[in-house]
Amino acid sequence: MAQVRIGNEVREYPEGTTWLEVAGEYQHFYENDILLVRVNGKLQELHKHVRDCNLTFITARDKPGMSAYQRSASLLMLKAFYDVVGAERVRKVSVDFSIGKGFFVEPSGDFELTPELLNQVKAKMREYVEEAIPIMKRSVHTDDAVELFHRHGMYDKARLFNYRRVSRVNIYSIGGFEDYYYGYMVQNTGYIRYFDLIPYHYGFVLMMPQMSDPKKLPDFEPQEKLFATLTESSLWGKRMDLENVGALNDRIASGQMQRLILVQEALQEKRLADIAAKIAERGNVKFVMIAGPSSSGKTTFAHRLSVQLEAIGLKPHPISVDNYFVDRVNSPRDEQGNYNYEALECLDLEQFNGDMLKLLAGEQVELPYYNFKKGVREYKGDFMRLGPTDILVIEGIHCLNEKMSHALPKESKFKIYISALTQLNIDEHNRIPTTDGRLLRRMVRDARTRGNPARETIRMWPSVRKGEEENIFPFQEEADAMFNSALIYELAILKQYAEPLLFGIPKDCDEYLEAKRLLKFLDYFLGVSSEDIPKNSILREFIGGSCLNV
Numbered sequence: 001m002a003q004v005r006i007g008n009e010v011r012e013y014p015e016g017t018t019w020l021e022v023a024g025e026y027q028h029f030y031e032n033d034i035l036l037v038r039v040n041g042k043l044q045e046l047h048k049h050v051r052d053c054n055l056t057f058i059t060a061r062d063k064p065g066m067s068a069y070q071r072s073a074s075l076l077m078l079k080a081f082y083d084v085v086g087a088e089r090v091r092k093v094s095v096d097f098s099i100g101k102g103f104f105v106e107p108s109g110d111f112e113l114t115p116e117l118l119n120q121v122k123a124k125m126r127e128y129v130e131e132a133i134p135i136m137k138r139s140v141h142t143d144d145a146v147e148l149f150h151r152h153g154m155y156d157k158a159r160l161f162n163y164r165r166v167s168r169v170n171i172y173s174i175g176g177f178e179d180y181y182y183g184y185m186v187q188n189t190g191y192i193r194y195f196d197l198i199p200y201h202y203g204f205v206l207m208m209p210q211m212s213d214p215k216k217l218p219d220f221e222p223q224e225k226l227f228a229t230l231t232e233s234s235l236w237g238k239r240m241d242l243e244n245v246g247a248l249n250d251r252i253a254s255g256q257m258q259r260l261i262l263v264q265e266a267l268q269e270k271r272l273a274d275i276a277a278k279i280a281e282r283g284n285v286k287f288v289m290i291a292g293p294s295s296s297g298k299t300t301f302a303h304r305l306s307v308q309l310e311a312i313g314l315k316p317h318p319i320s321v322d323n324y325f326v327d328r329v330n331s332p333r334d335e336q337g338n339y340n341y342e343a344l345e346c347l348d349l350e351q352f353n354g355d356m357l358k359l360l361a362g363e364q365v366e367l368p369y370y371n372f373k374k375g376v377r378e379y380k381g382d383f384m385r386l387g388p389t390d391i392l393v394i395e396g397i398h399c400l401n402e403k404m405s406h407a408l409p410k411e412s413k414f415k416i417y418i419s420a421l422t423q424l425n426i427d428e429h430n431r432i433p434t435t436d437g438r439l440l441r442r443m444v445r446d447a448r449t450r451g452n453p454a455r456e457t458i459r460m461w462p463s464v465r466k467g468e469e470e471n472i473f474p475f476q477e478e479a480d481a482m483f484n485s486a487l488i489y490e491l492a493i494l495k496q497y498a499e500p501l502l503f504g505i506p507k508d509c510d511e512y513l514e515a516k517r518l519l520k521f522l523d524y525f526l527g528v529s530s531e532d533i534p535k536n537s538i539l540r541e542f543i544g545g546s547c548l549n550v
Contacts, residue, residue: 002050006057013050020046020187023057032059032214035068035186041507045137046187060214064184064513072135072186073195073208074103074429079177080124085111091153094243094428095206097230097421101218102198102205103431104227118197118204125195128174132190136173145169148178156427159246163253163526182430182520196220201227225417229482233423236267242488245426245524252492252526261532264487268538269304275416275481276308279391285414286360287392288316289399291475292418293468295441297485297538301418302395303548304536315389321396321404323368324352328375342467344398348377353407359386360412397467400475417479420486426524435465436521437486437494444497445542454501458511485538492528497543 001012004022013022023034023046037044038056043064058065074095082090091109098104107113140148142164148171149157157180161169171178172185186192196207198220207217237243240263242251251260279285288305292298306316325331325341326348334340355365364385368377386392398404400415420438425431439461446452476482499522505515533539540546 003052004050005054015049017050018046019044019048019050019055022050022055026057030057030059032061033186033191034059035065035191036184038064038513041512043184043513045184047137060209061211063211066209066211066214068184068186069192069214070103070208071181071183072189073192073206075135075172075174075177075179075181075185076125076128076189076192077105077121077195077197077206078179078429079174080121080128081107082177084117084120084124085109092428094425095431096203096234096425097423097431098433099200099227099230100205100221100223101210102207102220104200104203104230105206106203113199113202113204115199118199122195122197125192125197128189129192130190132188133175134188135185137185138171138173139168140171142167142169145171145180149180152178154179154428156244156246157429159250160244160427160524162246163249163524165523179429180427182426182524183517201231223477225477225479225482226421229484230421230423233421233484233486237423237488240488243423243425244428245424248424248489248492249524249526252528257489257492257528258532260489261534264489265534265537268485268487271483272301272304272308275483276305276312278481279309279414280312280314282411282414284411285391286386286412287356287394287405287408288414288416289405290393290395290416290418291397291399291401291472291479292485293438293472294464295438295445295542296418296420297441297541298395298418299550300536300538300541300546300548301483301485302393303550304538305416306393309391309393313389314391315387316391316393317384319367319392319394321347321352321394321399323370323377324348325370325377327377342397342471344401344403344471347398347404349404349406353405356392356405356408359384359392360408362386397471400472400478402475402478414481415479416481416483417476418483418485419476421484422486422488422491423484424486424488424491426521432491432521434486436518437491440491440494440498440518440522441542443501444494447497447501448542448544453504454498454515455505455509455511458505458514487537487539489528490539491522492525493530493533493539493543495522495525495527496530498522 004011019037027034034057036058039053060066060069089110093107096104096106142161146158146161172181194209194217196217198205209217241247290298290302309316324347331339332343332345358365364383366379367382367384369380371378421434422432422437443454443457446457502515502519505512530543535547541550
């Protein structure tokens with residue numbers, strides 16, 4: 001008999017009992033399906049057998065549960081697509097990137113992607129959901145996996161496995177359709193009840209529910225500017241034969257990393273110069289307003305953009321929005337009663353708009369300085385007057401929100417959205433979430449500049465993401481320009497800095513699961529030294545050694 005502690009209750013189960021059977025006994029306590037279990041701090045799928053442990057149930061309201069749902073839905077979609085179209089007519093189906101709360105999928109082959117075809121695929125997916133087909137898992141030798149995916153025409157996976165350090169890999173299948181995923185799956189297709197396929201540009205979007213409401217599909221919201229930016233990065237990766245981790249590892253192994261770094265940095269510099277040229281062409285821009293999520297490299301971007309603006313004859317001046325914070329005692333609080341420094345109401349909007357209007361009118365203004373120790377705004381004789389070629393470069397999380405600069409003429413503002421939108425995926429079916437790259441960036445920077453352990457960065461990340469969802473992402477389509485700060489080589493660099501920090505997270509803490517996942521993720525990459533990274537690179541903001549004041 002196995003003794004299983006579930007909360008304050010201890011139950012005994014005979015050998016051979018599965019977690020699926022145990023979950024069935026407790027499902028009525030949960031609003032959403034139990035998808036995985038946490039056994040003594042480690043995730044397990046429901047087909048595993050019971051043993052002595054402390055047990056926690058995982059649903060789609062938990063990040064590991066939602067990730068398992070998304071992976072399983074992707075596998076279900078691929079199985080249905082290949083069955084409807086015919087495997088012999090499919091060249092490739094790539095799950096490229098996240099867009100509009102869904103995954104953009106790009107299929108190619110000897111067929112025409114039509115709404116009618118997508119409806120057939122959806123119908124086939126629903127058929128498989130009704131049949132509750134088991135999602136099978138088997139372990140094979142890495143060499144056999146390479147041969148297997150060559151036969152299936154999934155060459156990205158074969159390329160990836162050439163660099164696997166472990167001798168075996170797990171293969172998942174639905175009704176004989178086999179694929180590889182880095183992470184756990186749900187028990188059977190009957191769990192995958194909520195999905196949709198929506199035609200979009202040259203592919204379609206696989207819509208799935210969100211953790212906040214696992215039983216409801218969100219509305220698809222087209223994001224044309226973001227899509228164009230992501231597509232541009234994706235096309236560049238294709239031209240360079242750098243769409244996935246296996247291709248990057250090939251470059252590293254063949255000694256081409258230095259050249260790749262130079263090319264990628266040159267591309268970013270060109271995009272910076274293009275944005276500076278657009279600002280100058282407008283002729284009447286006085287306020288360059290920059291916003292983006294955490295660890296996008298906003299500070300380095302603002303410095304480098306200022307250099308480009310100066311190079312074409314303008315005089316850029318940085319303005320910190322933080323200096324317009326209201327006094328701390330007047331700051332709004334969140335539902336826990338803590339000061340909410342990310343709320344728009346933290347800013348003295350009338351003072352900010354008043355000062356900016358005076359500058360726009362050619363008047364002299366004394367700019368404030370916010371004393372974060374005292375929590376008050378002070379004045380220290382920082383006077384400014386704008387001349388014909390002067391331009392303000394303003395960075396802050398609310399800069400894209402029109403409410404922040406409501407009094408300023410629209411033609412005087414140029415809004416820029418910046419984010420690290422990685423164009424690299426693990427393989428054609430395993431995408432790299434952009435949030436993973438930003439989390440690793442922040443983890444490395446926090447440890448270096450603040451002495452914060454990786455555990456603390458992981459712990460606070462959900463609240464950081466919540467602030468982004470509320471204050472940044474809703475306004476990204478209002479930007480005049482978008483800048484992708486992701487560097488295609490950066491995860492091979494960050495690996496060296498992040499792995500020791502992640503290994504330092506104790507196994508008995510809540511953050512260990514995420515640390516373990518990130519370590520497994522980084523294991524796909526060959527590591528590279530940072531010595532060839534230019535001193536003005538955005539990556540230097542996180543790993544150190546920048547020549548800029550970041």
